Amino acid sequence: MKRGKGMTFVGDSRIPSDKKKFIPKDYSEYPGRTEAFWPNFLLKEWLVGAVFLVGFLCLTIAHPAPLEKMADPTDTAYLPLPDWYFLFLYQLLKYKFASGPFFVLGAMVIPGLAFGALFLAPFLDRGKERRPHKRPISTGLMLLGFIGVFWLTYEAAAHVDWEAKAENNKPVLPEETSVEIDTEDPGYAVYENSCLQCHGGELEGGAAAPTLVGIEYSVDEIKDIAVNGINTMPADQFQGSDEELQQLAEFIVSVNEQAAEE
Structure with missing residues (x-):
C-alpha cells in the first residue's frame, strides 16, 4: 500500500504481531506455588542452603572430629x-x-x-x-x-x-621436655645463625624440621648430618668453619645429655 510520496509498508507474515521478547512466562498456569524459578525460587534455595552451611560449620567448631593415633600395621586388633x-x-x-x-x-x-x-x-x-x-x-x-x-x-x-x-x-x-638452653654457649651462637630458623629457639622443631631434643647422635654424627643432610634435610645447610661445626655439634649433644638426666 502506498501512502504519501511513494512510501511503501511491507508486512512479513513470519513475525507474529503479538510476539513479546524477554517477558517471563506466566507461572499462574502451574498449580501450587506460583513464582518464577529465577530469581524467586532459586534465591530461597540459596538462603536455606546458607543457613544449613553456617549451622554445619558451627557444629564442626563446637565438636571437632577426634584424631586417632598414627597408623600401626602391626596392630591386628585395630578395627578400621x-x-x-x-x-x-x-x-x-x-x-x-x-x-x-x-x-x-x-x-x-x-x-x-x-x-x-x-x-x-x-x-x-x-x-x-x-x-x-x-x-x-x-x-x-x-x-x-x-x-x-x-x-x-x-x-x-x-x-x-x-x-x-x-x-x-x-x-x-610426645612428652614435653623442659631443657634450659645455655645461650652463652659459643655453640648456641652458631646454632642461632644456621639452625634456629627451622629447628626453633628451644630446639623444639617445627613444621619444617624435627626437634633436636631427645636424639641419640654423637658429635661426629651431628657434624656429618649438618654437612651432608639426612632424610628430608638437604645437604650443605651448614655454612661455617670447622671450628663452628664442632661447637654446634657439642652444643646439641650437651642439650640432649641434660635432657636425658632430667
Whole structure:
C-alpha cells in the first residue's frame, strides 16, 4: 500500500504481531506455588542452603572430629571404620548378599542403582505439581533413599563401642621436655645463625624440621648430618668453619645429655 510520496509498508507474515521478547512466562498456569524459578525460587534455595552451611560449620567448631593415633600395621586388633557418611555402605557390605563372592554386587551394583534412581528421579517424574504427595515417583525414591541410608548407618553405629574405640586410639603426644638452653654457649651462637630458623629457639622443631631434643647422635654424627643432610634435610645447610661445626655439634649433644638426666 502506498501512502504519501511513494512510501511503501511491507508486512512479513513470519513475525507474529503479538510476539513479546524477554517477558517471563506466566507461572499462574502451574498449580501450587506460583513464582518464577529465577530469581524467586532459586534465591530461597540459596538462603536455606546458607543457613544449613553456617549451622554445619558451627557444629564442626563446637565438636571437632577426634584424631586417632598414627597408623600401626602391626596392630591386628585395630578395627578400621570409614567416616560416618560412608557407614551405610560399610554396613551393606556385611550382609551375605553383598559380601564375599557377591562383593561387586554390594560395592558397585546396588549403590549404583540407588544413586542412579535418585539421579533419574527428576526425569522420571516431570509433572508440573510441586506438592510432594502429587509427585509419587520423586517423593518415593527420595524417602526410600533416606530410610535406607539412615537405617544402615544406625545399624553400623549401634554395633561399635565408640567410647572404648576413642579411648584405645587416642593419639600419643610426645612428652614435653623442659631443657634450659645455655645461650652463652659459643655453640648456641652458631646454632642461632644456621639452625634456629627451622629447628626453633628451644630446639623444639617445627613444621619444617624435627626437634633436636631427645636424639641419640654423637658429635661426629651431628657434624656429618649438618654437612651432608639426612632424610628430608638437604645437604650443605651448614655454612661455617670447622671450628663452628664442632661447637654446634657439642652444643646439641650437651642439650640432649641434660635432657636425658632430667
